[in-house]
Amino acid sequence: MTNASRGTANARHGYYALVFVVTVLCGKLVVALAYH
Secondary structure, eight states, rough: OHHHHHHHHHHHHHHHHHHHHHHHHHHHHHHHHHTT
């Protein structure tokens, strides 16, 4: 694996991790609004 492809894989992993965190936070926000 070259450094370029490793960097791309790390960036993609970071992007998916960010999307996952945002999704979880949005889900918690929706639940909080629904129960208030």
